[in-house]
Amino acid sequence: MKYDVIVVGGGASGMFASILCAKAGKKVLVLEHKNQLGKKLLATGNGKCNYTNMHMETACFYSANEAFVAEALGQFSSRDTVEYMKNMGIYPKEKNGYVYPFSEQASAVQQVLEMEMKKWQVEVVYTHVKKIEKKEMFCVKTDQAAFCGKQVILATGGKSNEKLGADGSGYALAKQMGHRIIKPVPALIGLHCEGDWFASMAGVRMQASVGICIEDKTHIAAQETGELQLTAYGISGIPVFQVSRVAARTLAEHKKVYALIDYMPAFTQDALLTELQARFMREGQTAQEVLVGLLPMKCIPVFLGISGIKANKLATKVNPQQVQQLLGNLKKKWLVITDTNGFAQAQVTAGGVDLEEVEGATMESKLVEGLYFIGEILDVDGICGGYNLQWCWTTAFIAGEAISKKK
Numbered sequence: 001m002k003y004d005v006i007v008v009g010g011g012a013s014g015m016f017a018s019i020l021c022a023k024a025g026k027k028v029l030v031l032e033h034k035n036q037l038g039k040k041l042l043a044t045g046n047g048k049c050n051y052t053n054m055h056m057e058t059a060c061f062y063s064a065n066e067a068f069v070a071e072a073l074g075q076f077s078s079r080d081t082v083e084y085m086k087n088m089g090i091y092p093k094e095k096n097g098y099v100y101p102f103s104e105q106a107s108a109v110q111q112v113l114e115m116e117m118k119k120w121q122v123e124v125v126y127t128h129v130k131k132i133e134k135k136e137m138f139c140v141k142t143d144q145a146a147f148c149g150k151q152v153i154l155a156t157g158g159k160s161n162e163k164l165g166a167d168g169s170g171y172a173l174a175k176q177m178g179h180r181i182i183k184p185v186p187a188l189i190g191l192h193c194e195g196d197w198f199a200s201m202a203g204v205r206m207q208a209s210v211g212i213c214i215e216d217k218t219h220i221a222a223q224e225t226g227e228l229q230l231t232a233y234g235i236s237g238i239p240v241f242q243v244s245r246v247a248a249r250t251l252a253e254h255k256k257v258y259a260l261i262d263y264m265p266a267f268t269q270d271a272l273l274t275e276l277q278a279r280f281m282r283e284g285q286t287a288q289e290v291l292v293g294l295l296p297m298k299c300i301p302v303f304l305g306i307s308g309i310k311a312n313k314l315a316t317k318v319n320p321q322q323v324q325q326l327l328g329n330l331k332k333k334w335l336v337i338t339d340t341n342g343f344a345q346a347q348v349t350a351g352g353v354d355l356e357e358v359e360g361a362t363m364e365s366k367l368v369e370g371l372y373f374i375g376e377i378l379d380v381d382g383i384c385g386g387y388n389l390q391w392c393w394t395t396a397f398i399a400g401e402a403i404s405k406k407k
């Protein structure tokens with residue numbers, strides 16, 4: 001069978017691109033190795049699918065080529081996504097810029113994309129793509145058969161959360177076609193920390209500020225404030241996800257990575273000192289007791305312990321230097337980051353197909369005519385908040401438009 005366009009990967013970007021190409025009259029085939037289209041899409045936004053963000057800036061994306069990202073977003077940004085989704089039936093619900101389907105169901109987004117694919121007669125074969133060769137046409141070899149296409153779109157995603165489909169095999173396909181891959185690392189992920197004191201605080205959530213420092217603790221390379229989650233292995237939650245990419249990339253370069261945590265960002269250093277001093281002057285209460293109502297219960301013995309204060313000591317007997325130490329541990333605690341929580345848990349992959357070898361205006365390979373890259377397989381990753389899916393819609397639109405104009 002010969003196709004105008006073969007899309008490898010039926011995730012967010014592949015589904016959207018297939019619709020755009022089919023609408024332009026192309027005969028389109030999607031090859032997907034899971035038994036369902038858009039499996040990852042179903043898991044997005046905690047099942048609600050945060051499909052874009054109205055505050056769309058290039059600063060919300062990491063890449064080696066900011067101009068590439070800016071050019072792409074200039075062609076199809078969040079407003080275009082909302083409009084397109086609306087036309088397909090997804091009425092938007094916006095919360096502080098974060099956009100979800102009105103039904104708050106990721107399955108709605110997956111379903112309208114699938115319905116649109118059916119409407120425009122996109123063919124789907126559930127099979128694993130092993131190899132791509134190019135002669136006059138592309139020959140895409142799968143577990144079942146070989147398929148011929150004039151154009152191929154690689155939309156295989158990265159290698160995060162393999163159980164949802166993307167297993168890194170797209171990188172091997174890109175390499176076969178001569179493309180360079182920037183080393184993939186997990187991003188939007190929890191971070192493992194040195195020390196055994198996290199286990200007893202596991203499950204605690206608190207507002208905190210998280211900074212990432214590289215090598216010498218002098219420069220904060222990334223910082224975010226939000227709801228920190230303490231886990232048995234270290235730290236997680238949105239503020240950690242937002243800075244995790246910098247930590248992961250640095251760890252991959254075998255450099256030292258530290259996190260600087262402010263567990264009490266609502267207090268200035270002076271205000272917290274005043275509060276602690278007042279509490280430690282309470283007569284007849286232990287150190288543990290005076291902190292009740294200020295810190296989560298599970299954290300009190302841990303913070304007292306690392307500050308050298310016995311929990312059952314009378315508060316008035318605790319010396320001022322130890323109170324200063326407690327203040328330091330609450331406001332400026334250095335943690336050594338030893339690892340990330342790994343690709344299996346990561347929401348996204350940083351790294352991928354080198355942008356230097358891709359045309360920003362079309363997403364076409366500069367090395368192989370007719371080969372396109374879209375979505376997470378590219379060396380671009382966004383922060384949390386709908387940016388990674390926007391990258392999928394944007395790049396799928398650009399490739400779809402470019403292919404639509406081809407004979």
Ligand SMILES: Cc1cc2nc3c(=O)[nH]c(=O)nc-3n(C[C@H](O)[C@H](O)[C@H](O)COP(=O)(O)OP(=O)(O)OC[C@H]3O[C@@H](n4cnc5c(N)ncnc54)[C@H](O)[C@@H]3O)c2cc1C
Pocket residue numbers: 008009010011012013014031032033034037038039040041043044045046049050051052127128129130155156157158160161164165166167168169170346347348374375376377385386387388389390392
């Ligand atoms: C739990 C979770 C929650 C998330 N929440 C959000 C969110 O709310 N908002 C947001 O913007 N982003 C979110 N993301 C990130 C976002 O889902 C991804 O960036 C996006 O889905 C990537 O789309 P893609 O089309 O590039 O790749 P994918 O969605 O990964 O699709 C790639 C497809 O290709 C298939 N495939 C791969 N290799 C082959 C092969 N060799 N042969 C055949 N098929 C192949 C895979 O099975 C898969 O279906 C979340 C991610 C996760 C894991």
